[in-house]
Amino acid sequence: MGENDCSAEIEELQSIINKYDNIVFFGGAGVSTESGIPDFRSVDGLYNQKYDYPPETILSHTFYVKHPAEFYRFYRDKLICRGVKPNPAHLKLAELEKAGKVKAVITQNIDGLHQAAGSSEVLELHGSNLRNYCIKCGEFYGIDYIADSPDAVPKCSKCGGDIKPDVVLYEEGLNMDILQKAVHYIANAQVLIIGGTSLAVYPAAGLISYFKGEKLVVINMAPTAVDATADLVIAAPIGKVFSQIKI
Numbered sequence: 042m043g044e045n046d047c048s049a050e051i052e053e054l055q056s057i058i059n060k061y062d063n064i065v066f067f068g069g070a071g072v073s074t075e076s077g078i079p080d081f082r083s084v085d086g087l088y089n090q091k092y093d094y095p096p097e098t099i100l101s102h103t104f105y106v107k108h109p110a111e112f113y114r115f116y117r118d119k120l121i122c123r124g125v126k127p128n129p130a131h132l133k134l135a136e137l138e139k140a141g142k143v144k145a146v147i148t149q150n151i152d153g154l155h156q157a158a159g160s161s162e163v164l165e166l167h168g169s170n171l172r173n174y175c176i177k178c179g180e181f182y183g184i185d186y187i188a189d190s191p192d193a194v195p196k197c198s199k200c201g202g203d204i205k206p207d208v209v210l211y212e213e214g215l216n217m218d219i220l221q222k223a224v225h226y227i228a229n230a231q232v233l234i235i236g237g238t239s240l241a242v243y244p245a246a247g248l249i250s251y252f253k254g255e256k257l258v259v260i261n262m263a264p265t266a267v268d269a270t271a272d273l274v275i276a277a278p279i280g281k282v283f284s285q286i287k288i
Contacts, residue, residue, distance in 0.1 A: 050275045051285050057232055057256050057273070058286060064142050065230040066134055067249065068279075069149045071237025071261060075128040075280040078152055079119070101211040109203060110193035116206065120151070120170055121188050127158035130236065133283035135159035140288050145226040149238060149245050151208050164223050166215055166245045168208035177202030215244060227251045236260040236279045240267065 058064065070078070096115070098104055105112045127135075135158040137143040145162045146155050153171045155163045173182040175197035182204055187195050195204040209215055227233060233252045238261065240246040249267060259271045260279045268274050275282055 047275050047277045051282055053273055055286055058142060061231045062141055063144055063231040065145050065226045066143055066234045067147045068236045069238025072130050072279055073150050073152055073154055075278060076125045076154060078122050078125055097211055102213050105210055113194055127154045128280040129284035130280045131155055131158035133286055136288050147223045164219050170206050170208055172207035173204050175202040176205050223248050224251050230254045232256040234258040240265045
């Protein structure tokens with residue numbers, strides 16, 4: 042689909058952004074694919090590739106505890122993407138926040154690209170691979186330490202304990218403070234823009250039900266469960282859409 046195919050929809054999005062000053066953005070993996078980070082559920086994504094175990098199994102708390110070396114082999118190979126940069130979607134959302142339009146970005150991604158773009162109110166539902174900590178003493182480590190560690194399972198340089206990424210694995214609960222903030226922002230928003238997510242991961246996707254505002258916008262390449270009730274649906278790459286938005 043070419044950029045001009047959605048010109049009418051993008052004009053409508055522009056008018057919504059012009060009109061409202063309490064916009065919340067809820068995003069998923071599709072927001073970062075244009076930065077070169079793979080989408081778990083796309084045709085070429087991680088969930089359609091072949092490994093000894095399914096990605097859902099590898100990225101579970103049980104697997105991490107039982108097979109930490111295998112967990113880290115997959116984690117380093119597929120979930121650490123160094124050198125990636127924010128794309129136009131991240132950058133425009135940060136500009137919209139500075140302009141007083143976007144009040145919060147709620148993301149299912151763990152790549153830190155919204156903050157790198159300049160967004161300050163970012164709620165990371167699933168944590169961040171930029172943060173890692175020793176499960177014994179709590180010492181903090183950045184992404185380079187994990188990527189470059191010679192050990193199959195990165196060890197704490199202070200106490201020798203195993204280091205765990207600060208990401209929410211399958212079977213682990215979401216941070217309640219972040220969840221409550223997300224509910225507050227969504228429930229009070231005039232406009233909710235959902236972007237780059239299939240809305241397939243719960244409980245994160247369930248947050249959408251708290252929106253009672255005026256305009257629901259979906260920007261996603263594939264259909265989602267809320268398309269039928271959305272005020273505006275744009276089936277185009279989110280970076281290309283946001284690159285055409287003026288502030």
